[in-house]
Amino acid sequence: MSVWADKWRAAIGGNPRRKEADSAGVTGRSTPPFWVMVQKEFGDHIRSWRFVILLAIITLACVGSIYAAITALKAGVSSTDDPTDTRFLFLSMFTASDGNLPNFLTFLSFLAPLIGIAIGFDSVNSERNKGTLSRVLSQPVHRDDFLNAKFVAGLLLIAVVIFSLGFLVMGMGLFTIGYPPTPEEFGRVVVVLLMTTVYVGLWLNLSLLFSVRFKQAATSALSGIALWIFFLVFYGMILNLIAGAITPSDTSDASSVIQYSNTMQFLSRISPSELFQEAAQTLLLPDTRTLNPFVTQEQAYLAISAPLSFGQSLLLVWPHIVAMIAETAVCFAASYVLFMRQEVRSRS
């Protein structure tokens, strides 16, 4: 509680400005300095070319995937086993594809990390190199407010981008299929968008950590992108290698096959993109009843093929969400400790 009280006191006490040029009258006198910093950061990002280019790429990709989804829907690929089944037709906007382009979800899990990396990679070290860090911290603000503001502003921006893309897809879906979403479908989409925000927040925090750790912005950008490429491209290959090495022979019994598949699943879930994709797909395809690739005969006996309720789907992927939130928080904590322990000197 005392933290927020401090902030209020600081807000009333002074009116700090990080950059003189941006001191437009957007903020009132009573705004706490933390939120002023958040607003400044947010504005900086929105006005930067970097962000515009990124947004353009991602929007293009999304529009492409929407087109693919619409083509697929028009061709009648609502459900493979029962084409007349129109339940959750709206959700197929996010998961359907005509095969020419990946679906929206795949695009998002591929490209969304870029937003996080691009926003975060130079947030601390560039300010340090330009010397603005010491100037900001010379103002009557808490030292951690700087890093927190970076994080909050980045996350807000990501949320805005993700939600606008998501609602863009929903709007296009409404427009093309003329079929309004049920409250449950809407809920599922909103939760997936929230999850995407957390997922991109994880990448933001990673690059924030790199930007605190590495003095050069280029190094931190490269390490962020390296990690991104590693998880999206190489990790799958490494997994294939491991799978080839530990695949049980054809004659081995069921338990060793199940154990093998459990091991592979565990390894693949180390990758945050796999975690995100699995969770998002489960939420957007309500027919998914289990994440386990093996369903025993006992479990399937007398089971009816029926979609899960929203709550049950959420419960199924709740561990994934917890893992992503925890990973994000751990990354943030690491960069926080690192930043707070660093010396801040004015550049001579």
Added chain:
Amino acid sequence: MKRFTGSVRLIMTALLCLLAAASAAPAYAAGGGKVYTPYTDLSAPPGETINYSVDLINDSADILTAAVGFSAPSGWTYELTAGGNNIRQISVKPNDTQTMNLTLHVPLEVEKGDYSFQLSAGAFGTLPIKVNVSEKGSYKSELTVDQPNMQGHSDSTFTYSLSLNNRTASKQTYALTAEAPSGWDGKFTVDGNGVTSVDIDPGASKTVTLNLTPAENAKADTYKVAVHAASGSSTADAEVEAVITGTYAMTLSTSDERLSADVTAGHERKLELVVKNTGSADLTDINLTSTPPANWEISFEPKTINTLKAGESKPVTATIKASGKALAGDYVVGLTAQASEKSADAAIRMTVKSSVLWGWIGVLIILAVIAGVYGLFRKYGRR
């Protein structure tokens, strides 16, 4: 011993025949011609056809030619044939024999008794023939039932075996009808095939089976069903009785008629079931059984109901324990109440919910992480 008796009887018959032939058959004619047939006094039922083989013997040195004729009372018909054709005149070479056939139809409508006929063959003389009609002819169709009265429940099928006799002179096509009460279903079968009409040759009979299915809600009573077999020229009627003692009907449902419930995987759920006797007869020994998904446990309290009076219902508690490994989502659980007379099913759609324990553990992990970050804030944040 038996064979010996049989052969004795055969020899006796042969001797008698010879005697008969020697005494009665040869009828001498003027010009050396004879007419002969072995069996001149026969016994036959109405509708029967008798065939005589008549030999015409010419002992003279000339060819003998004679007109053949037969005197029959009204109703009796006959045919004289030789070489496949009807004949009226016959010639026999000297010292030769010709055979002709006399076919005599005993009429259906005839009194019991002896009838005499004369076969006249001109120069060969005449041959007297006697026919003893063994029974009184009827000349109508007959429909008889072996067991006209049957008893059963409303859900049983009554099967009557009817015998339809055509005692008319011609082949008949009978249309079969059963005047069943409304809601009842009467079906005729002949040789296993469903029929509505049946063809019967004159003098023949067929077994017709009537399957009577009572109306679903038939009250306990005695029902009379008239059965008709009608052809263009004759009809035959019979009446069968179906005695219904009571109806068996039972329903199995939940107390609130809802056939869906949810259960957490690995946990129990109690369902209030109601077994109701909706019939008009008592049900006995009702067993409650289930077809659960694998590794589910279902128990009933009580497990059996000894008797359930008509119109009464009894509550049963089913305890359904889902398998701990059950997938989230829907399963079908079949419940059956099986009485010795009737059974009732209820398919319950069980929605399995995964345990929320791990959900709360996840929340705890998030809270712990937030607490950790807050601890960092406290430690480093405000120096």
